[in-house]
Structure formats: C-alpha cells, structure tokens
Amino acid sequence: xxxxxxxxxxxxxxxxxxxxxxxxxxxxxxxxxxxxxxxxxxxxxxxxxxxxxxxxxxxxxxxxxxxxxxxxxxxxxxxxxxxxxxxxxxxxxxxxxxxxxxxxxxxxxxxxxxxxxxxxxxxxxxxxxxxxxxxxxxxxxxxxxxxxxxxxxxxxxxxxxxxxxxxxxxxxxxxxxxxxxxxxxxxxxxxxxxxxxxxxxxxxxxxxxxxxxxxxxxxxxxxxxxxxxxxxxxxxxxxxxxxxxxxxxxxxxxxxxxxxxxxxxxxxxxxxxxxxxxxxxxxxxxxxxxxxxxxxxxxxxxxxxxxxxxxx
Amino acid sequence: xxxxxxxxxxxxxxxxxxxxxxxxxxxxxxxxxxxxxxxxxxxxxxxxxxxxxxxxxxxxxxxxxxxxxxxxxxxxxxxxxxxxxxxxxxxxxxxxxxxxxxxxxxxxxxxxxxxxxxxxxxxxxxxxxxxxxxxxxxxxxxxxxxxxxxxxxxxxxxxxxxxxxxxxxxxxxxxxxxxxxxxxxxxxxxxxxxxxxxxxxxxxxxxxxxxxxxxxxxxxxxxxxxxxxxxxxxxxxxxxxxxxxxxxxxxxxxxxxxxxxxxxxxxxxxxxxxxxxxxxxxxxxxxxxxxxxxxxxxxxx
Numbered sequence: 125x126x127x128x129x130x131x132x133x134x135x136x137x138x139x140x141x142x143x144x145x146x147x148x149x150x151x152x153x154x155x156x157x158x159x160x161x162x163x164x165x166x167x168x169x170x171x172x173x174x175x176x177x178x179x180x181x182x183x184x185x186x187x188x189x190x191x192x193x194x195x196x197x198x199x200x201x202x203x204x205x206x207x208x209x210x211x212x213x214x215x216x217x218x219x220x221x222x223x224x225x226x227x228x229x230x231x232x233x234x235x236x237x238x239x240x241x242x243x244x245x246x247x248x249x250x251x252x253x254x255x256x257x258x259x260x261x262x263x264x265x266x267x268x269x270x271x272x273x274x275x276x277x278x279x280x281x282x283x284x285x286x287x288x289x290x291x292x293x294x295x296x297x298x299x300x301x302x303x304x305x306x307x308x309x310x311x312x313x314x315x316x317x318x319x320x321x322x323x324x325x326x327x328x329x330x331x332x333x334x335x336x337x338x339x340x341x342x343x344x345x346x347x348x349x350x351x352x353x354x355x356x357x358x359x360x361x362x363x364x365x366x367x368x369x370x371x372x373x374x375x376x377x378x379x380x381x382x383x384x385x386x387x388x389x390x391x392x393x394x395x396x397x398x399x400x401x402x403x404x405x406x407x408x409x410x411x412x413x414x415x416x417x418x419x420x421x422x423x424x425x426x427x428x429x430x431x432x433x434x435x436x
Numbered sequence: 437x438x439x440x441x442x443x444x445x446x447x448x449x450x451x452x453x454x455x456x457x458x459x460x461x462x463x464x465x466x467x468x469x470x471x472x473x474x475x476x477x478x479x480x481x482x483x484x485x486x487x488x489x490x491x492x493x494x495x496x497x498x499x500x501x502x503x504x505x506x507x508x509x510x511x512x513x514x515x516x517x518x519x520x521x522x523x524x525x526x527x528x529x530x531x532x533x534x535x536x537x538x539x540x541x542x543x544x545x546x547x548x549x550x551x552x553x554x555x556x557x558x559x560x561x562x563x564x565x566x567x568x569x570x571x572x573x574x575x576x577x578x579x580x581x582x583x584x585x586x587x588x589x590x591x592x593x594x595x596x597x598x599x600x601x602x603x604x605x606x607x608x609x610x611x612x613x614x615x616x617x618x619x620x621x622x623x624x625x626x627x628x629x630x631x632x633x634x635x636x637x638x639x640x641x642x643x644x645x646x647x648x649x650x651x652x653x654x655x656x657x658x659x660x661x662x663x664x665x666x667x668x669x670x671x672x673x674x675x676x677x678x679x680x681x682x683x684x685x686x687x688x689x690x691x692x693x694x695x696x697x698x699x700x701x702x703x704x705x706x707x708x709x710x711x712x713x714x715x716x717x718x719x720x721x722x723x724x725x726x727x728x729x730x731x732x733x734x735x736x737x
Contacts, residue, residue, distance in 0.1 A: 161558060165643075166550070168550060168551070169550070169610055172606050173570075175588075176581075176585065177573050177608075184581055248472060248473070257722055258480045258484055260725075261483060263729075264718050267670055268686050268687075268693075269708075272703055272704075276493060277506075282700070373670050373671065395579065404583045410579060411580035411582070411583070414580060
C-alpha cells in the first residue's frame with residue numbers, strides 16, 4: 125500500500141529537477157528550501173513521537189535489565205534476571221497462553237463473520253449501506269460502555285446467565301471465551317467495512333464469467349472473491365495478530381484478569397506488576413517480550429509479502 | 437453468534453438442496469436471497485440488540501429491572517438519566533472529555549497536516565523508511581512504554597493533568613492522522629501549488645494558502661477519527677488521571693460502575709449519556725467516519 129503510493133509520488137514529482145537554471149541562485153535556494161523544509165514540517169510529529177513513544181521505549185529496554193520499581197529514580201542493573209524470571213513465572217506463561225488462544229479466536233471468528241457479512245453485502249442490492257452502518261455501530265461505542273452492556277446481559281442473577289444457569293464472566297472455564305465474545309461483538313463490524321471496501325474493487329466481469337461456468341455463490345467466493353482480496357485479507361490477519369497482543373481494555377474492565385487468572389493476558393499481567401506490585405523493571409521486560417513477538421510477526425509478514433509480491 | 441447463525445443458513449441450504457444447482461446457475465446465490473437477508477438481519481439484531489436493551493434498562497425502575505432485565509420497560513423512568521447525571525458526576529466528566537478531545541484534535545490536526553504535506557509533496561530523504569517507522573511505532577504494545585512514560589510524566593508534572601493526557605494522545609494518534617492525510621493529499625492535483633511556487637511563494641505559504649484549503653475534507657476525517665479515539669480511550673486515561681475532578685467520561689463512567697451499589701438502571705443511563713454524543717455524530721457523518729477508519733486499515737481490537 126505505502127510502497128506503491130510512494131513510487132507514484134516519486135514518479136509524479138520530477139518538476140523541481142526539470143526547472144532549467146536561468147536564475148541560478150534562486151533555484152538553488154528553492155531546492156535547499158524544499159529539502160530542509162521537509163524535515164522542518166515533520167519536526168512536530170517527530171517531537172511528539174520521541175517523547176511519547178521512542179524515549180520511553182528506550183528507557184523500557186534499559187529498565188528491563190534492572191530492579192526498578194517504577195516510581196523511584198533508583199534502578200540497579202541485574203542483567204537478564206527479569207527475563208529469566210519471566211520464563212519461570214506461571215502468571216506470565218498463563219498470560220502468554222491466553223494471548224495465543226485470543227489470537228486464534230480473533231483469526232477465526234471475527235474474520236469469518238466479517239468475510240460472510242461483507243460478501244453477503246457485496247452481492248445484494250438493497251439495504252447494503254444500512255446494514256454496513258448497523259454492523260459498525262458497536263465499534264464506535266466506548267469499550268467501558270460495551271463492557272457494561274454485556275456485564276448486565278451476562279449477569280448471573282438478572283441476565284442471560286440466570287436464564288441459562290451459567291455465570292459467563294465468573295466461571296473459570298467460560299470467562300476467557302466470554303470476554304473474547306464481548307470484544308468480538310464490538311470488533312467484527314469493522315472487518316465487514318474493510319472487507320466490503322476491498323470486495324467492491326473486484327472486477328465484476330470475473331463474477332459474470334464464474335456464473336457462466338456454473339459456479340454458485342460459495343464457489344465464487346472461494347474462486348473469485350478471496351483471491352482478489354488477498355492483500356487485504358493478509359494485512360488484516362497480520363493486524364489481528366498484532367492487536368491480539370495489545371488487547372487490554374475488555375479484560376481489565378470485565379474481569380481484571382480473574383477469576384483466578386483465567387482471563388489474564390500479558391498486558392494485564394504487566395499492568396498489575398507495574399502499578400500494583402511496583403515491579404517497573406519486570407513489567408518493562410514483559411512489554412519488551414510483547415514488542416518482540418509483534419516484531420517477529422511483522423517481519424514474517426514483510427518477508428512473505430516480498431517473496432509473493434502481494435501488492436495493492 | 438456466527439455459531440448461532442450458520443446452522444440456520446446451512447439448514448436452509450440443505451432443505452433447498454435439490455434445487456440449489458439449478459438456482460445457482462440462474463442467480464448466483466444458491467442459498468437464496470431471502471436466507472441471505474434473514475442472516476444479515478440476524479447479524480444486525482446481534483449488533484444493535486444489546487445497545488437497544490441497554491437503553492431500555494436505562495428507563496426501568498430497579499424493581500422492574502430485577503424482575504425482567506431482558507424485556508421492554510413498562511414505565512418509562514426518564515428520571516434515571518438525571519439521577520445518573522448527578523450521581524456519576526457526568527457533567528464534570530463531559531466537560532473534561534470535551535477539553536481533552538478538542539485539545540487532542542486541534543494539536544493532532546496541525547501536527548498531522550504539516551507532516552503529511554512534507555511526506556506527500558516535499559523531497560524528504562528517507563520518507564518511506566520514516567513512514568514504515570510510523571506504522572511500526574503505532575503497532576507497539578503500550579505496555580512497552582507505559583511505565584517509563586508514567587514516570588517521565590510524573591517527573592515533568594504532567595501526571596494527573598488534562599494537558600498531560602492530551603500530549604500523550606497527540607503522540608499516539610498523530611502517526612495515524614499523518615498517514616491518512618498523506619494519502620488524501622496524494623489525490624489532490626498539484627498544479628496550483630506549483631503555480632504558487634513559480635510565483636515565489638515559500639513552502640509555508642504554499643502550505644497555508646493552497647494546500648490547507650483543499651485538504652479540509654481530509655482534515656475533517658482525521659479530526660473525527662482522532663476525536664472518537666480520544667473520547668473512547670481507556671488505558672491511558674485510567675493510568676494518567678487520578679483526581680475525580682479531572683477524569684474524562686470513560687474513567688468517570690468506569691469509576692461509577694465499579695462502585696458499591698451495582699445499580700444497573702443508573703449505570704445504563706450513565707453509559708447511554710456517554711455514548712449518545714458519539715452515536716449522534718456518527719449517524720450524521722457516518723460516511724466520513726467509516727471511510728476514514730476503514731481505508732486506513734487501522735484500528736485496534
């Protein structure tokens with residue numbers, strides 16, 4: 125996406141070099157101006173990124189090798205001890221397992237719902253925009269409120285929980301699934317919108333040809349639609365994996381990681397270690413591991429994309 | 437839900453199995469048009485039902501809620517909204533959110549449009565590497581930089597201040613706004629800018645007088661998506677703001693629903709007060725919202 129755009133921009137921008145040089149100093153000054161001013165215009169963005177993301181991240185790398193509490197200025201270098209402790213920490217291992225389960229769930233359920241919804245909408249004529257809007261609404265509602273909506277519905281005394289005699293958020297075997305379900309409810313409509321935008325770019329003559337060959341809607345989906353939207357599909361798969369490791373809100377609001385750690389994710393474990401247990405260095409190490417996992421995923425994606433030349 | 441829907445559609449598909457191939461050849465939709473609309477409607481009910489139910493619960497009395505939390509309200513208790521407004525301190529929360537959202541939107545729009553202009557129009561060495569960096573940095577887990585950021589903000593006197601939260605949001609949201617606005621600018625013809633440059637205008641003047649007026653729709657999209665993200669944001673709000681008097685709506689509401697009295701009717705009313713402004717804004721400007729959020733391919737589970 126970005127690469128094709130940047131080459132387009134480069135191709136469309138020979139104007140400066142093409143200007144002949146009758147007034148030499150003026151052209152030179154302008155050239156210099158455009159190079160320097162480029163970074164001047166980027167300066168505010170860089171400053172914000174530096175102070176909010178880059179500098180704290182660099183500190184985090186350093187603190188992950190220390191016994192820093194997170195609130196004092198004292199931090200003693202302890203080498204790899206935090207990382208060694210992570211591997212032995214049952215909370216960390218459990219959080220990692222839950223993150224993997226979370227990723228698998230979000231790669232399957234919302235992707236399937238999003239693809240189904242988008243494909244159905246792309247093949248109907250009436251009410252397409254209406255359905256798209258309705259599916260998107262939960263995505264714009266704040267996570268705190270969405271969590272509250274479902275807490276009341278799943279409530280074991282008053283809600284569906286009472287009707288079905290279960291306690292979805294209080295039962296260790298159900299809690300993680302319940303939180304994933306609630307998060308997915310707010311999420312899948314976003315995928316419908318993105319997939320639908322990609323599907324509307326599919327050449328209609330491909331469908332006509334498939335229909336002539338006697339392919340039904342299901343065959344057409346697998347033979348025409350899915351290959352055509354492969355870049356979007358791959359990109360959303362990648363982002364799903366990355367975002368699954370960032371998930372925090374719904375667990376923190378609905379269960380705080382409980383009952384008995386059954387919904388803990390790496391993010392909630394790290395948050396608790398940082399702000400309740402005052403283990404800033406240890407929490408930083410957890411954050412670094414999370415970033416490392418994302419980095420590996422992004423690298424694998426970029427390598428695959430390079431070798432297969434998926435480009436939009 | 438997908439589990440609940442698919443047996444329905446497959447059952448219909450199986451029932452009409454004998455005629456499916458013939459129909460498929462004619463219409464290209466073997467499970468039948470009606471079944472598709474039934475499934476789409478079921479999904480719409482799945483999406484909206486809980487929100488509608490939430491609204492109904494906000495109108496029930498406590499005893500009515502206890503008797504039937506999944507049905508229609510019999511008496512419409514509008515006073516829940518006024519009680520929730522005062523008990524949950526929603527007025528102060530709304531005022532804080534307004535300041536935080538407007539501050540974030542204003543600064544982010546300025547920062548993002550300057551940067552997007554440079555990336556779309558000026559010769560910046562290493563621009564594509566820089567954009568890759570922006571993408572990567574916005575995919576970093578917050579837990580990676582949250583604790584040192586908290587410490588830095590505390591040392592700088594920005595902890596528990598609204599401006600401190602605004603600055604964090606600007607840092608978090610401006611890369612996204614920049615990339616979105618950059619692709620918007622690439623779609624605008626550049627003849628007018630070149631004409632202004634030939635007339636001797638400097639880059640700042642070209643930017644202010646030529647580019648900015650043409651970029652208003654793109655900037656509006658960035659403003660809406662940034663505003664929505666800032667309004668709904670939870671993790672940094674709950675971490676960085678401690679005083680009740682400075683809390684934005686998200687943490688005001690969170691504190692209220694964590695309270696001792698699990699009064700679901702008042703919680704529902706307070707929640708509905710929180711989402712109402714965004715629902716209205718979304719319904720008025722949905723196309724811009726959806727295009728802004730979807731075309732960028734950015735979001736977050």
